[in-house]
Amino acid sequence: xxxxxLDNADAVANYGANIFVRRLQRQPASVFGLATGSxxxxxxxxxxxxxxxxxxxxxxxTTFNLDEYLGLSGDHPQSYRHFMNQQLFEHIDxxxxxxxxxxxxxxxxxxxxxxYEQLIEKHGGIDIQLLGxxxxxxxxxxxxxxxxxxxxxxKTLTPATIDDNARFFEDDEYQPHLSITMGIGTILDSRQxxxxxxxxxxxxxxxxxxxxxxxxxxxxSALQMHTNAVVIVDEAAAARLQHADFYKHIERENQQxxxxxxxN
Ligand code: GLP
Numbered sequence: 001x002x003x004x005x006l007d008n009a010d011a012v013a014n015y016g017a018n019i020f021v022r023r024l025q026r027q028p029a030s031v032f033g034l035a036t037g038s039x040x041x042x043x044x045x046x047x048x049x050x051x052x053x054x055x056x057x058x059x060x061x062t063t064f065n066l067d068e069y070l071g072l073s074g075d076h077p078q079s080y081r082h083f084m085n086q087q088l089f090e091h092i093d094x095x096x097x098x099x100x101x102x103x104x105x106x107x108x109x110x111x112x113x114x115x116y117e118q119l120i121e122k123h124g125g126i127d128i129q130l131l132g133x134x135x136x137x138x139x140x141x142x143x144x145x146x147x148x149x150x151x152x153x154x155k156t157l158t159p160a161t162i163d164d165n166a167r168f169f170e171d172d173e174y175q176p177h178l179s180i181t182m183g184i185g186t187i188l189d190s191r192q193x194x195x196x197x198x199x200x201x202x203x204x205x206x207x208x209x210x211x212x213x214x215x216x217x218x219x220x221s222a223l224q225m226h227t228n229a230v231v232i233v234d235e236a237a238a239a240r241l242q243h244a245d246f247y248k249h250i251e252r253e254n255q256q257x258x259x260x261x262x263x264n
Contacts, residue, residue: 001223002230002254003210003247005238009198012232013042016130016196019230021050023128029060031120033129033182034088035140036065036080039196040132044088051092058094062123064116065101066131066140067181070154071174073105078168078175080104102152102180113152113180120186129190133197136160137205137218141181148214148222150183184222193229195220197237206233207240 006012020043023030034040050056065080074081081101089099100119106112120126131139136158142150143158157165157177169175187193197206208218210231215221223229238244 001210001226002250003238003241004230004232004251005241005244005248006232006234008234009042012196012198012234013046015232016040016043016194017046017050019192019194020047020128020130021056024056024058024061027127028057029062030127031062031064031123031125033126033187033190034063034065034084035130035132036067036083037132039198040130041087043130043196047088048091058092061094062098063094063100064120064123064126064182065099066129066187067179068102068104069176070104070109070178070180071176074101074103076104078173102182104176104180106180109154109180113154116152116180116182117186126190128192128194129187131187131193131195131220133195133202133205133209133220134161135164135201135205137208137220139184139187139195139220139223141179142184142187142219144217144219146184146216146219148216148219148225149185149188151185152180152182155179155181184219188222188226191228193223193226195223195229195231196233197231198234200236200239202233202237203240206231206237207242211242 004015006015065084068080072079076082084101102116103112133139136144141155141157157179162177209220212218212221214224
């Protein structure tokens with residue numbers, strides 16, 4: 001696992017966005033796995049700016065979102081479909097028909113999960129999966145105790161996650177307690193994983209992800225098994241890493257090597 005520790009949230013968004021931009025420039029028909037939550041918003045803004053400068057096109061891109069609330073249709077203002085339209089899709093030249101989010105209003109959620117998996121497979125799998133992380137180490141809506149090889153399925157949210165996400169809902173608004181989420185196994189099948197975390201409230205989860213035991217108690221620790229996973233964090237989220245200096249040393253060496261090889 002590559003661990004990149006940067007000064008602030010803006011640098012985290014920049015570093016993450018560059019990974020997507022470089023991939024897009026090499027491979028215009030990329031398949032991207034996308035995430036919601038507040039953390040990826042700054043990265044989406046960087047992608048929009050890059051598009052506006054004419055440096056990339058999303059014309060041939062396909063996207064699969066990690067998760068969706070069960071019980072919300074895509075036009076609900078708190079649905080993740082709505083979030084993605086507002087934060088990214090409406091500002092770039094992507095074909096809306098190539099943007100997939102699990103259907104929160106599926107009449108048969110169980111078969112909808114299977115169909116989502118098949119759709120990912122039909123598109124040749126995910127090239128880069130973007131992730132945020134919950135304070136309890138969840139990725140997507142894979143809460144602690146999620147099977148480390150799980151596939152897309154219906155998941156119950158923990159009270160802690162419901163509390164954390166309550167800020168997006170009005171006081172008297174219905175807040176779902178269930179979701180459809182890609183599984184940890186689905187995420188691990190992506191060819192590359194990019195996890196972003198900023199702020200001191202993520203420091204415990206990042207420590208457990210990077211340095212903790214591989215355990216369903218911290219679902220993101222499953223990324224230790226991935227061959228190409230990068231965890232990009234600001235200093236606040238890195239505060240509880242025991243080997244932070246070592247990760248910074250490795251990153252300096254990597255950058256030097258890339259510069260020598262003429263790779264940006
Ligand atoms: C939600 C999403 C996750 C996200 C997490 C953290 O639970 N399902 O994909 O990583 O929130 O969100 P934030 O980035 O707002 O802290």
